[in-house]
Amino acid sequence: MTRRHGLSTISIHGSPRRGADWSPVATPIYQSATFRNPVGSSDEVLYTRYGNNPNQVEIARKYALLEGAESAIFLASGMAATALAHLAVLRPGDHLVSSLWIYGGTRVLFDGEFARHGITVTYVDPDKPRDWRKAVTKNTRAIFVEALTNPTMRVLNVPLLAKLASEHGIALLVDSTFASPINFRPLEHGADIVITSATKYLSGHSDVIAGAIAGSSTVIDEVTRLMRAWGPSIDPHAAWLTERGLKTMALRVERANDNAMAVANWANGRSEFSAVHHPGLKSHPDHALANKLFDGHGGLVGLVVKGGAPAAQKLLRRLKVITHAPSLAGVESLVSEPRLTSHKAFSAAERTAFGIPDGFLRLSCGCEDTADLINDLAGALR
Ligand SMILES: Cc1ncc(COP(=O)(O)O)c(C=O)c1O
The missing domain is CATH 3.90.1150.10 (Aspartate Aminotransferase, domain 1)
Known part of the structure; x- marks a missing residue:
């Protein structure tokens, strides 16, 4: 996807457009759980757990543009983003190949929770690059890596892994929290889904817990369905703070x-x-x-x-x-x-x-x- 504006401009304006006279320059906070419905309307209702509150919609639009994605969604934490991004592409009985160099909380999610849902995980030492191919089985549906690792700052070869994933028709998910879209945009290098803890560079002031996922509309629609069912939507105030943080990212x-x-x-x-x-x-x-x-x-x-x-x-x-x-x-x-x-x-x-x-x-x-x-x-x- 080609961007019409630079990353700083997008972080501030999203898709720049002329606003109406007297309209607010900063997005107001819609600190509302629900919104009035036209009587008899069968349109989708506006409800903050559904992710369609204007504060949630605004940051998702900006983040999709920053990552060069078709679509994006924000969630209540980085862990919620990691969990739902994987659950959108994995089913019980499926197999995930993961880098060994990942955040401890993600390891706990994979070993404890995914195992309970019948999803098995094989860890690959990225220092042994031949092991990636060996780890892929007929049940493998996805590969997961952190682009820039915690805490040794190793860099994973995303283009090479994207090639392997595409050869096997499986998804490559990349947690790009440490890099931020300013330093690295995994989708430009063949990844299918990018995950970020927005607690970090996106909000940037140590005052928000949030996460985001960017990818194809099909994947983000599935994440939206899961979010509505499981409930980890982002609070409007956290979304507003994230938008404020994004402007200086x-x-x-x-x-x-x-x-x-x-x-x-x-x-x-x-x-x-x-x-x-x-x-x-x-x-x-x-x-x-x-x-x-x-x-x-x-x-x-x-x-x-x-x-x-x-x-x-x-x-x-x-x-x-x-x-x-x-x-x-x-x-x-x-x-x-x-x-x-x-x-x-x-x-x-x-x-x-x-x-x-x-x-x-x-x-x-x-x-x-x-x-x-x-x-x-x-x-x-x-
Ligand atoms: C690389 C990485 N991914 C995901 C997370 C989880 O983010 P959160 O704390 O927003 O749930 C963290 C948290 O430190 C992290 O370092």
């Missing part, structure tokens, strides 16, 4: 990209860190792939502090600008220990195998001044 992501690159370059030269993970660094294993696929390297940096968890926690206690909290992609820089947050569900041995030893800090760079972030880290190390 391009600026925020560009600033976060710059801050993360500067922090990674600074940290790379410091003896206190045994490893620095950022795809913008030449030493990162996916640097070339990131340059090929992405418009920006992302706002996250993985820092492995020498001395393990005690040394990492000493650093955390001394930070003043950077906040110790889970989540990411807000205007404020956040740092967390994945072993206690996103990767708590994994054993220490599994985490070490993923490249997440104790002492690993995941830093989500926000929009503060670069020097203040570096000085905060340098001061904490002193």
Whole structure:
């Protein structure tokens, strides 16, 4: 799909159009569960659980344009988006091939909930690319990956996986939360469905829990049906805050990209860190792939502090600008220990195998001044 406007313009205006005189510039909040019906009308009723509240419709339209999708939908959380995107394409008895490098909450969903619904999952180590093809069986209906992984910032080869999925007539679902549509748009590279936790870059102020899915109208219609049945629609206020956040997404992501690159370059030269993970660094294993696929390297940096968890926690206690909290992609820089947050569900041995030893800090760079972030880290190390 060709876009008529750039990503910043779309984030602000959607499809720009002349508004009526005296109409509000910002979308008003329709904080209403229901809407008046014409008597005797058999048209679809307006009801906020149905996803047809104007605040919900507006952000879905913008997100579809940003991802270059036919259609999109917002849900009450990123996890709701992950769950319903998969349930839209999988049935009991079906098989899913998933990357091993995924958010812990998604792993819990797959292992606990999908198993209960008769959906089996095989995990592939993306460092063994031949295993993707080997994992596909006659029951496989979908492949799932995170485009930019948490927390080692590895980049998955979406075009290659899209080719494999299309050869087998199965769907490729990509969680692109860490990249955001400003840095990477999976549908442009052959993916079928893109999932995002809108809690992160789309809303961008650490004050909203939301998720979104973009793809073909057929898939989004099915997700809509599931949402109406299961109920995880987005609240109008969360939708309104997301629309407000979207307007500055391009600026925020560009600033976060710059801050993360500067922090990674600074940290790379410091003896206190045994490893620095950022795809913008030449030493990162996916640097070339990131340059090929992405418009920006992302706002996250993985820092492995020498001395393990005690040394990492000493650093955390001394930070003043950077906040110790889970989540990411807000205007404020956040740092967390994945072993206690996103990767708590994994054993220490599994985490070490993923490249997440104790002492690993995941830093989500926000929009503060670069020097203040570096000085905060340098001061904490002193
Ligand atoms: C990559 C990724 N996907 C999905 C989610 C789930 O999002 P939410 O917390 O909005 O449900 C997260 C949460 O951190 C995440 O990091």
